[in-house]
Every structure is written in C-alpha cells, then in structure tokens.
Amino acid sequence: MKTKILMVCLGNICRSPLAEGILKQKVDKDQVFVDSAGTASYHIGKQPDPRSIAVAKKHGIDISTQRCRQFTPMDFEEFDHIFAMDKENYTNIIALAKNGKEQQKVKLMLHQMSTSDHEVPDPYYGGDQGFEKVYQLLDSACEQLAQELNKKYSG
Numbered sequence: 019m020k021t022k023i024l025m026v027c028l029g030n031i032c033r034s035p036l037a038e039g040i041l042k043q044k045v046d047k048d049q050v051f052v053d054s055a056g057t058a059s060y061h062i063g064k065q066p067d068p069r070s071i072a073v074a075k076k077h078g079i080d081i082s083t084q085r086c087r088q089f090t091p092m093d094f095e096e097f098d099h100i101f102a103m104d105k106e107n108y109t110n111i112i113a114l115a116k117n118g119k120e121q122q123k124v125k126l127m128l129h130q131m132s133t134s135d136h137e138v139p140d141p142y143y144g145g146d147q148g149f150e151k152v153y154q155l156l157d158s159a160c161e162q163l164a165q166e167l168n169k170k171y172s173g
C-alpha cells in the first residue's frame with residue numbers, strides 16, 4: 019500500500035511546492051505519493067513562485083512543472099498524512115475535517131523539530147534569504163519523514 023502525503027500552505031506557490039519537491043526526491047515513488055495544496059484560492063493553476071523554483075533548482079530539484087491547487091475536504095479521504103506549514107494553515111485545515119479520524123491526519127510539518135515555534139515562516143513578502151531558510155527547514159523535516167517512511171517499507 020502506498021503512503022499518500024499532502025503538503026499544505028496558504029498559497030501553494032512558495033512553501034508546500036518546495037516541501038513536495040524535496041520529499042519526492044527522498045522517497046521511492048512506488049511507495050510514497052506526494053502532493054501539495056493551498057488553503058487559499060488566489061493562485062490556482064499557477065506555477066510555483068519563481069523564487070521557490072530558483073531555490074529548488076539551486077539544490078538540484080525541478081518543481082517548475084507543479085501547478086497550484088486548493089485544498090479540498092476530499093483530501094482527507096485521499097491522503098494518509100496532511101502536513102501544514104504553519105499554525106494558521108493547521109487551523110484552517112482542521113476546520114474542514116468531518117471527524118476525529120480526519121483531524122488526526124493533520125500535523126504541523128515541523129512538529130518533530132526542536133527549532134523555534136514549529137512553523138515554516140511565510141517567505142512571500144520577503145527576500146531570497148527567506149526562501150533559502152524555508153528550503154533548509156523543509157529539507158531537515160523531509161529527511162526525518164523520509165527516514166521513517168523508508169524504515170516502514172524496508173521491513
């Protein structure tokens with residue numbers, strides 16, 4: 019059985035496309051399906067932000083073919099784990115859950131990290147440095163997650 023993982027931020031153009039691209043590179047696509055979505059509808063159908071595309075490219079990952087979509091309550095049925103980039107995203111996703119089982123699928127992306135407040139900061143209104151910081155946070159969190167997933171499938 020494939021594990022299905024959804025990365026969620028506000029716009030689905032900066033953080034969650036990076037999270038999707040980074041995790042995909044660390045797992046076997048025959049074992050793990052990774053997708054991303056935004057809680058907002060502003061950017062539906064668009065490519066990731068050029069700054070996210072650039073920072074991913076710098077680290078050898080192509081996210082340019084991704085297209086923005088909005089989170090839908092049907093995602094609770096489709097996905098096993100839903101990772102929110104920050105607490106506002108988490109609250110907005112939880113508000114759409116029908117029951118406790120759906121709520122339990124939702125976690126903060128950085129919930130296991132000792133850093134700061136467990137939030138991936140929104141880099142949209144900042145400079146390029148913010149995107150590198152987001153990349154590093156997501157790379158660490160995805161590395162942990164990939165190790166757990168790879169362990170699950172190695173037994």
Ligand code: 4NP
Pocket residue numbers: 027028029030031032033034056060140141142
């Ligand atoms: P994201 O960043 O949630 O990481 O994709 C944002 C992208 C767009 C906007 C806000 C955050 N916006 O307000 O348009």
